[in-house]
Structures are given as C-alpha cells and as structure tokens.
Amino acid sequence: MPTTKNSGRGSGSTTNPPGNQTPNTPDINESDIARLKVDQLRDRLRRRGVTDTTDMQKDDLVKALIKSMRDDSGRSSSGGSGSSGGIRTGAHTSSSIRYSQEITSVDDEPERAGRSLVTTDHEVIRRWAEARKGVPTTVDGSEHDGHAGVLRIDFLANGREERLSEISWEEWFRAFDERRLNFIYQEERSDGRQSNFFRLESPDREDG
Template structure:
C-alpha cells in the first residue's frame, strides 16, 4: 500500500506533514518557537515536524513540558536563534583575508564544502552547537572586563586556563553581537579529525 501525501499523524486534521518536511530545519525551529514549543533547538527535523504538526492541531503549545529548563547555566537555547544578522558574516574595513576566503555558514544545516574548510558565521545556534559538540562552554578572560561588560570572549574546552570564567550563552552572544564579531572556525582538520580551531574577528577593528 503506497504512502499517501499530506498528514500521516493521527489527531492532527488539516495539518500537512509533507508540507512541513519540505521546510528547512531552521524554518521548522522558527515555527516551533512561534508555537511555544520548548527544546526545539535540540530536536532533529522529524521531531520538529511532529511537534509543529501536533501544536498546530491543538491550536498552539507543544507537548514538550520542559519550559524554563536550562542546561547551560544561561538562557534557554530556544532564545538563541540565528542572531540579528541571520548568521551572515559582518564586513568592515579591517576584515581579514581569512574571512574573505571562508565559507559563510547561515544555518545549522550547512555543511563544509570539504574537510579542513575555513568557515565563518554569526549564527548563534551554529556556534553553540559547534562548541557543545566539543565539550565547550562560553567564557570570558578574567581581568579584561570593561565595567559591567564582559571582556575578551573565549570558548572553554575544559583545559587548565585558570583565567577563563564561564558565563551564560545569553551574556556571551550579547557581547558577541554588541561588538559585531565574526566567528571563524573549522569543523574538521584536513585529515578529517574533529577540529577545535576558532577565532573571533571584529571587521571594524584589527584588534578583536
């Protein structure tokens, strides 16, 4: 028996899962946030399809009961999103050559063109996922603060650097956006092994 297009989920009349599956995962996450579905940032595409379909059929509100749950000591991951630039690279007079030759990443669905490719983004969720896949946490360098503002931003991978102080993703990304920084990084080295390389660049100033 052939699979019928449209809605395959019981109790979700007038909701087309086929239509939802044609959407990108980032678009589904936006839909999920609009339906007040918690935990959307950590869901796979098929989970998002089902949650959004269920929420639409119920007239809003998801089945996830993790409202307010916070796993990283900062803002709920759902509040991070793409950021004000939609993930696009920020340009300025002091943009480096490495930024010029980096592949722009504007979605969590984007893949490197090849192993070892230099990547660049301002997408909050892309940065958070990259860091957490490597056991990293948002941090700042102690002693570099400017009044109540965070100092130099770093990712703490759990090393022995006693100068790093962990902060929330909310604080980290607020500073990242206020300073109009770009996140330049690698997913893999040229030999295919996982890379922890990253650096932050301010395209308006040589000193990020």
C-alpha cells in the first residue's frame, strides 16, 4: 500500500524555514516568531490590537502576528515615521526584550509603573527623550566612515556628559535603524517617579 509523506501542515505542525521569508521586511524573522509560546503570541497580538485569539491554534497565531508585523512594515515604507515600532528580533534576542512590553505608538501606555518597555518607534523615543530634556548624541571618537558612532542620549538637566557630541535626531535614527537596534526603557520607576533608564540593544549584539 503506497505511503504519503507528511507535508508538515497537518497535526498542528508548521514548517518554518530559518530566517526571514517575507520580502522587504528585515525586522520580521518567522523562525523566531514560531519559537514563541502561545501566551507570548497572544500577548503580542493583543498589544497590536488583535484581541479575538482565544480559539486560535499556535499556527494561526504565528500567521496572524507575522501578518500584523508585515502590515505595519508596509505602512511604514509607504510614508510613515521610518519605523513601525515593532521590535527587532534575531538569533541573539535577549530576555530583556522578550519580557518587555512592546510599545508601537505614542498612544500606547505602560501596563504599570516600573514596567520595562521596548520600542523602535521614532516618535515614541523622541518624545520620551525630550520630556527629560534629553538630546541625541554619539560618543566622541567612535565615529567611522563619516557615520555616527556609539549612540547615546544625554540628559542636559544632569549637566553635559563628557565625551558626548550632540547630533541631529535624523542622524541618530538613521544609525539606530541601520544597526537594527531596540530601545529598552522605562517611563516611571516602580515608585511612580519619572525614570531616565534606557538601553540600546541589537538582536545581532551590535554595541549601540
């Protein structure tokens, strides 16, 4: 009796080739998304406004999240702020990013005081910095080939930090996007006071 090979589409299994299978979307890595747990997938979809996921199986959740991220990338490339706000993932995505609340627009709010947040949205980052009198800077001597070097934000209320040179937001965000960085930060400390904490991190482990 002839046998038929399983294509991998039945019995709840999904074939996920490694890397990014979606053209023109460098921030979407299907294999990383497929490794997320069901609760993580539902949580990320909820933050993107997709709430009717109770009866969805993992395969459908993966497809829905990829579609949502792809749609965001399409809106961005057609004339947005330069970033959809979606986190950048890769082989070395850190636990800090996985367990941070994803912020995709200035309308998103932290779930609670002290919550770790992550975004790539330019307007979110700019507003956060300017609310703290922060300016975009680069570390002196780290420039290369005419491009900004190590990126930092300097908070002028604390006095100008040595070895930092102010650059334009346009130049800062250009380097931020080219290096596929994520912006991990806090709005408030756990006691409700304003927080200046932030860190730049890449799934490729490139120094911010």
